[in-house]
Amino acid sequence: MTATARGDRRPWVLLTPALTAVTLLLVIPACFIVVYSFWLRTGTGAEQAGFYLDNWREVLTDPFYRDILGQTLRIAGISTLVCALLGYMPAYFIAYTRFRHRAYLLLLLMLPFWISYIIRTMSWISILGVSGAVNALLQWLGIIDEPLQMLYNEPSVILGLVHFLLPFMILNIYVSLDGIDRSLTDAAKSLGCTGWQAFREVTLPLSLPGLAAGCLLCFVLGAGTYITPMILGGPTDAMFANLVYEAIITQLNWPLGSALSLVLLALLGGLVAIYTRYLGIDQIAKSFR
Amino acid sequence: MADNGNAVELRGVVKRFDDFVALRRADLDVPEGSFVTFLGPSGCGKTTTLRMIAGLLDPSEGDILVKGRRINDVPIHRRNLGLVFQNYALFPHKSIFDNVAFGLKYRRVSRSEVTRRVREALALVRLPDVEERLPIQLSGGQQQRIALARAIVFEPDVLLLDEPLSALDANLREEMRIELKRIQRELGIATIFVTHDQSEALAMSDKVVVMNHGVIEQEGTPEAVYNEPATAFVADFLGHSNILPARVRGREGDYYRVALEDTGMEILTAAGNAGPLETGAPVRLVLRAERLRLGDGHEHRDGDTLLNARVDTVDYQGQLARYFLSVAGMQLQAINAIDRRPFAEGATVQVRVRGDDCVILHGHGD
Numbered sequence: 001m002t003a004t005a006r007g008d009r010r011p012w013v014l015l016t017p018a019l020t021a022v023t024l025l026l027v028i029p030a031c032f033i034v035v036y037s038f039w040l041r042t043g044t045g046a047e048q049a050g051f052y053l054d055n056w057r058e059v060l061t062d063p064f065y066r067d068i069l070g071q072t073l074r075i076a077g078i079s080t081l082v083c084a085l086l087g088y089m090p091a092y093f094i095a096y097t098r099f100r101h102r103a104y105l106l107l108l109l110m111l112p113f114w115i116s117y118i119i120r121t122m123s124w125i126s127i128l129g130v131s132g133a134v135n136a137l138l139q140w141l142g143i144i145d146e147p148l149q150m151l152y153n154e155p156s157v158i159l160g161l162v163h164f165l166l167p168f169m170i171l172n173i174y175v176s177l178d179g180i181d182r183s184l185t186d187a188a189k190s191l192g193c194t195g196w197q198a199f200r201e202v203t204l205p206l207s208l209p210g211l212a213a214g215c216l217l218c219f220v221l222g223a224g225t226y227i228t229p230m231i232l233g234g235p236t237d238a239m240f241a242n243l244v245y246e247a248i249i250t251q252l253n254w255p256l257g258s259a260l261s262l263v264l265l266a267l268l269g270g271l272v273a274i275y276t277r278y279l280g281i282d283q284i285a286k287s288f289r
Numbered sequence: 290m291a292d293n294g295n296a297v298e299l300r301g302v303v304k305r306f307d308d309f310v311a312l313r314r315a316d317l318d319v320p321e322g323s324f325v326t327f328l329g330p331s332g333c334g335k336t337t338t339l340r341m342i343a344g345l346l347d348p349s350e351g352d353i354l355v356k357g358r359r360i361n362d363v364p365i366h367r368r369n370l371g372l373v374f375q376n377y378a379l380f381p382h383k384s385i386f387d388n389v390a391f392g393l394k395y396r397r398v399s400r401s402e403v404t405r406r407v408r409e410a411l412a413l414v415r416l417p418d419v420e421e422r423l424p425i426q427l428s429g430g431q432q433q434r435i436a437l438a439r440a441i442v443f444e445p446d447v448l449l450l451d452e453p454l455s456a457l458d459a460n461l462r463e464e465m466r467i468e469l470k471r472i473q474r475e476l477g478i479a480t481i482f483v484t485h486d487q488s489e490a491l492a493m494s495d496k497v498v499v500m501n502h503g504v505i506e507q508e509g510t511p512e513a514v515y516n517e518p519a520t521a522f523v524a525d526f527l528g529h530s531n532i533l534p535a536r537v538r539g540r541e542g543d544y545y546r547v548a549l550e551d552t553g554m555e556i557l558t559a560a561g562n563a564g565p566l567e568t569g570a571p572v573r574l575v576l577r578a579e580r581l582r583l584g585d586g587h588e589h590r591d592g593d594t595l596l597n598a599r600v601d602t603v604d605y606q607g608q609l610a611r612y613f614l615s616v617a618g619m620q621l622q623a624i625n626a627i628d629r630r631p632f633a634e635g636a637t638v639q640v641r642v643r644g645d646d647c648v649i650l651h652g653h654g655d
């Protein structure tokens with residue numbers, strides 16, 4: 001490092017408020033969680049400070065946790081894939097529409113965020129529930145006699161997640177599509193591509209960073225959720241964050257909950273690290289901008 | 290259809306955007322192998338015209354012919370035209386080789402042939418050693434060359450360039466201008482070049498098409514549009530001109546004697562292409578700033594008019610100076626080479642107006 005670079009403290013001065021906030025609100029509590037995970041809850045329900053590996057042994061060896069983790073990754077993965085497939089078209093439409101008030105389309109995309117996530121999730125009950133709109137309609141039309149059981153299974157959890165995650169995916173893809181120079185597709189066409197070929201040669205590859213960033217965001221958000229499976233899932237559709245919730249809120253077993261949440265944190269953190277390593281942090285940062 | 294030696298023809302082409310007319314009924318020939326420039330101020334419709342030829346825009350009316358074939362309904366990817374964009378539009382995710390090879394990929398050319406032709410094109414633009422690189426690893430001038438190589442590698446019928454040099458700095462621009470002309474000659478490909486830079490247009494073209502507000506004001510060789518402007522706009526846009534309302538006094542051999550409206554001053558003007566003019570007819574006299582000769586005292590020659598002027602302002606430009614003069618209350622501008630030092634402000638000078646340098650335009654205009 002050069003002398004000037006070392007001597008210039010301004011960046012650090014400017015970063016101080018942010019770093020302080022992150023340290024106080026994130027790093028220190030996270031350290032508490034790490035410490036907690038080595039404590040022990042005794043049979044009486046009291047917590048015993050110390051350095052016990054019991055929680056970790058249970059979390060890392062019990063196949064129950066492994067299965068739920070696998071289920072979590074599967075549900076998050078499928079939801080992400082569905083979001084990617086469903087999200088590309090609207091993103092493309094918003095980016096390339098000649099509609100003059102494109103900003104309103106983006107605003108429309110944000111609209112769901114004005115309503116509580118829990119309420120949005122619960123709205124599916126009145127749509128797909130036993131006495132929900134779809135069943136009522138089908139029964140009224142005489143197509144079915146008995147109401148269909150459409151909720152409280154894995155597909156309904158995925159449905160809820162897709163509903164929640166889709167705007168994030170669309171925004172990420174939109175940003176990268178919007179950044180593509182329009183003359184590139186013109187150039188490709190002038191060189192002999194049909195519109196579809198130009199899309200495959202130019203637009204799609206250049207929008208992949210946005211798609212990748214969207215996938216990462218959706219996967220991480222999806223894998224960390226516990227509200228959707230709680231509201232729309234059945235008894236066997238718990239996701240990993242539900243276990244954390246269960247341990248901490250229901251059983252008041254903070255040491256076990258800490259260990260569980262650290263496992264999820266490590267897994268998703270590792271995924272982000274691999275992802276950025278592979279794609280380059282700049283690419284992902286560009287799409288988040 | 291009969292081949293009349295034109296690479297591109299526009300027949301009554303009109304382009305409207307809603308109510309706005311971007312191009313008014315244009316008729317134009319681009320002869321085979323020639324270098325034609327669209328020249329005009331910003332917004333005059335140059336790009337619009339070029340994009341219609343390229344197939345990126347549909348004309349509202351009229352026909353566009355390439356090599357005698359009407360191509361209005363031929364989609365862009367089957368037009369076989371080489372296009373170079375102002376911002377180069379190289380594919381950022383493809384290597385230079387793949388960029389240049391792109392047009393061949395969609396033309397069913399064998400792999401060995403692709404390699405050979407890409408190498409040939411890169412040699413032609415004098416950048417043989419960059420095949421493996423990405424566009425971002427090249428300088429602006431180099432990217433420009435690659436864009437050109439990409440546009441010519443598949444032997445297009447016509448090369449279309451939209452202000453390809455305007456993103457380059459002045460020196461590089463001049464170098465690329467010469468280079469571009471060399472490549473065009475070597476390939477003998479009909480080329481349409483869009484620019485708003487008159488020196489570019491005059492230096493490179495076989496034919497200059499001067500446009501203004503969607504109208505083709507004049508087309509002709511660089512000398513013709515420069516020396517014999519057909520409209521006041523052309524006279525003013527190419528170089529600096531004094532355009533003075535006047536009235537015809539009478540004919541004197543090859544010259545008309547005209548009297549300036551403002552001052553009544555009489556000036557002899559070459560009849561040239563002006564055609565027959567009645568005495569008393571309103572005209573405009575075009576005096577090119579660089580054709581007015583300033584001196585301390587000129588010898589009188591036939592066909593000349595000598596005017597006494599005072600130097601109001603001097604705009605010193607190194608080897609040239611631009612003078613703002615007043616002649617009997619009338620303002621004129623003159624651009625002269627500087628002989629050691631320019632005339633001082635406030636000095637009295639004599640201006641020689643050669644009749645052969647004057648151009649007459651009919652009417653007083655608007």
Ligand SMILES: Nc1ncnc2c1ncn2[C@@H]1O[C@H](COP(=O)(O)OP(=O)(O)OP(=O)(O)O)[C@@H](O)[C@H]1O
Pocket residue numbers: 306309311329330331332333334335336337338485
């Ligand atoms: N898609 C469009 N919709 C409406 N008007 C347009 C459109 N494209 C161009 N125009 C208008 O047509 C006119 C000509 O535009 P054009 O791009 O051809 O100008 P130009 O001569 O290339 O100018 P420049 O030197 O600035 O590139 C302009 O007034 C422009 O505003």
Ligand SMILES: [Mg+2]
Pocket residue numbers: 335336337451
């Ligand atoms: Mg233009």
